[in-house]
Amino acid sequence: MSLFDTLFDLSCQDPHRPALCDSQQSLSYGELWPQIRGLAWRLEDAGVRRLALQLDNGLPWALIDLACALANIVVIPVPHFFSAQQQAWLLQSSGADALVGPARDGWQADHPLTLLGAELTLWRCQPAQVPALPEGTAKITYTSGSTGQPKGVCLSWPHLMRVCHSLAERVAPAGVERHLTLLPLATLLENLSGLYVPLLTGACSRIPSPVELGFSGSSKLDPMILAEALTRWPSHSLVLVPELLRLLVGLRANQPDLAGEVRFIAVGGGKVAPALILRARALGLPVYEGYGLSECGSVVALNGPDQMKVGSVGRPLAHCRVSIALDGEVMVEGATMLGYLGEESTAGEPADLQIATGDLGHLDAEGYLHITGRKKNVQITAFGRNFSPEWIEAEAQICPAIARIVIFGDGQPANVALIQALPGTHTQLAQQIEQLNQQLPDYARIHHWLPVALDQHPGLLTANGRPRRNEIYHHFSRQIDQCLTQGLTGETS
Incomplete structure (x- = not known):
C-alpha cells in the first residue's frame, strides 16, 4: 500500500488520530488528507514543475513536500546548512521554476499559499537552463559531499516507498506511535524516517522548529533547550547523528528521566563507537546504529529490537542486497538512485542496478554489515x-x-x-x-x-x-x- 493510500484510508477510518503537530497546532489524519490534496491542486494549477523548498522544520514543510509528491511535482529540498553560494548553485543547477522560502534576487512573487492560517509566498522564475531529469524523478536531494558544489541525486517515489516500507518493518517491534524530528527535514534521512514512515504506520510526527530544539545557525546547539524540548514533546522514536547521540548521553547521565518514553533511537550519518552505544544502552537509551547514503535512497542497513549487534550497522533492509567487492568495498543492489542531475542517467530500474558506495566493510556470518571506513581514506x-x-x-x-x-x-x-x-x-x-x-x-x-x-x-x-x-x-x-x-x-x- 502506498503512503497516499494509507493517508486516505486513515482519513476515513480513524479521522481523529493525530498525524502531524508542531508547537502551534496539530493535524489529524482526517484533516491531513484534504490539506495535501487541496495544496496539490493549487500547485498544479500554478503550473509548478520543479519546486525548491527552503523552510525550517514545521507543518508547512511537511505539507508542501507531500503535496508535491501527490501532484508529481519534483521537490528539491534546500538544506539550511548549505552556504549561500551552495544554495544559489542548487537553485541554478536544478532548473527549479518555483520556490517556497525567503525572497531571492531574480524571483518574482506569484501565488500566495495559505497554509493553516499562515500565508507563504510562492516565488517563480524562468530558469536559465532546465537540465533533463531521469524518468520518474520525484525528489532531487543534494549531497554536501567533499567539494564546494553539491551533487543532485535523483530519486523516484517508488524507490523511496520501498525504503520506507523496509524501515517500518525493521522498527515495528518498538511500537512507535510518536516521533520527534530533531534533524532537518531537508535531510533525506529525517525526511523518510521522520515524516513518511510515521505517516505510513499511522503514527504522529512532531515537528518543532530548530529554534525550539536549541539550534542556532548550522551547527550550534543549546543542550538545555534540547533537554526542555525532549521533555515538552515526549516521543517514542528519534533519529540522531553521532554528535547528537553524544550530547543525549551526557544529558541522560545528569537527568535519568530524560527521554524516558523513547523506544527506538536510530543513529547514522557517520561511524559510531561501539563504546558510545553501550554507554547509551547502559543509561536505558535504546540506540540502534544504521547505515545508508543518498544515492541508495538513504537507509540501507539498520539494527532493530529483534536483530541487534553492537559494532555493526545492522542487517540490510528487505528491499536491498549488500555484497562486498574483492577490495572490501560495500556494494548495494536493489536500492540505487536514478542518476545524478546533469549526468547521463542510469538505464533500468533501481532494483536491477548496483552501486559502489565508496565505503569499506564486511558482512559477518550472521549477515550483519560492519563499516570500517572510506575506501579513499x-x-x-x-x-x-x-x-x-x-x-x-x-x-x-x-x-x-x-x-x-x-x-x-x-x-x-x-x-x-x-x-x-x-x-x-x-x-x-x-x-x-x-x-x-x-x-x-x-x-x-x-x-x-x-x-x-x-x-x-x-x-x-x-x-x-x-x-x-x-x-x-x-x-x-x-x-x-x-x-x-x-x-x-x-x-x-
Whole structure:
C-alpha cells in the first residue's frame, strides 16, 4: 500500500488520530488528507514543475513536500546548512521554476499559499537552463559531499516507498506511535524516517522548529533547550547523528528521566563507537546504529529490537542486497538512485542496478554489515600497517572533551591527530587521549596531537560540518610535519 493510500484510508477510518503537530497546532489524519490534496491542486494549477523548498522544520514543510509528491511535482529540498553560494548553485543547477522560502534576487512573487492560517509566498522564475531529469524523478536531494558544489541525486517515489516500507518493518517491534524530528527535514534521512514512515504506520510526527530544539545557525546547539524540548514533546522514536547521540548521553547521565518514553533511537550519518552505544544502552537509551547514503535512497542497513549487534550497522533492509567487492568495498543492489542531475542517467530500474558506495566493510556470518571506513581514506603507516582513520575517530567519540578529530598517519612512522576540543576542556584532553590509546593497537594509536579550531578556517568543513580531510591536511601540513619531527604542544606518548 502506498503512503497516499494509507493517508486516505486513515482519513476515513480513524479521522481523529493525530498525524502531524508542531508547537502551534496539530493535524489529524482526517484533516491531513484534504490539506495535501487541496495544496496539490493549487500547485498544479500554478503550473509548478520543479519546486525548491527552503523552510525550517514545521507543518508547512511537511505539507508542501507531500503535496508535491501527490501532484508529481519534483521537490528539491534546500538544506539550511548549505552556504549561500551552495544554495544559489542548487537553485541554478536544478532548473527549479518555483520556490517556497525567503525572497531571492531574480524571483518574482506569484501565488500566495495559505497554509493553516499562515500565508507563504510562492516565488517563480524562468530558469536559465532546465537540465533533463531521469524518468520518474520525484525528489532531487543534494549531497554536501567533499567539494564546494553539491551533487543532485535523483530519486523516484517508488524507490523511496520501498525504503520506507523496509524501515517500518525493521522498527515495528518498538511500537512507535510518536516521533520527534530533531534533524532537518531537508535531510533525506529525517525526511523518510521522520515524516513518511510515521505517516505510513499511522503514527504522529512532531515537528518543532530548530529554534525550539536549541539550534542556532548550522551547527550550534543549546543542550538545555534540547533537554526542555525532549521533555515538552515526549516521543517514542528519534533519529540522531553521532554528535547528537553524544550530547543525549551526557544529558541522560545528569537527568535519568530524560527521554524516558523513547523506544527506538536510530543513529547514522557517520561511524559510531561501539563504546558510545553501550554507554547509551547502559543509561536505558535504546540506540540502534544504521547505515545508508543518498544515492541508495538513504537507509540501507539498520539494527532493530529483534536483530541487534553492537559494532555493526545492522542487517540490510528487505528491499536491498549488500555484497562486498574483492577490495572490501560495500556494494548495494536493489536500492540505487536514478542518476545524478546533469549526468547521463542510469538505464533500468533501481532494483536491477548496483552501486559502489565508496565505503569499506564486511558482512559477518550472521549477515550483519560492519563499516570500517572510506575506501579513499585508507592510510598505510611507514611500517606497512593499513587502517581507516574513521575507525579511530569514531572510537574518540567516548572522549567528552573532543568536539572534532581528524587523524593522519599515511606513510608516517606515527599518527598525528588534529583535535578541536569543546570549550573549557583543553586540560582534560591529554588524560582522555591516553585512556583512548590503551584501547587501540599500537599502530592505530594517537602518538601526537595538535589543538586546532577547524570551524574557524573556511573550506575545511563541509556544509553540514564534516571534515574535508584533504583540505585539512594541506592547510596544516607544515604543523603536522613539525609535530612528527620536533614535537609540539599537545604531544602525547
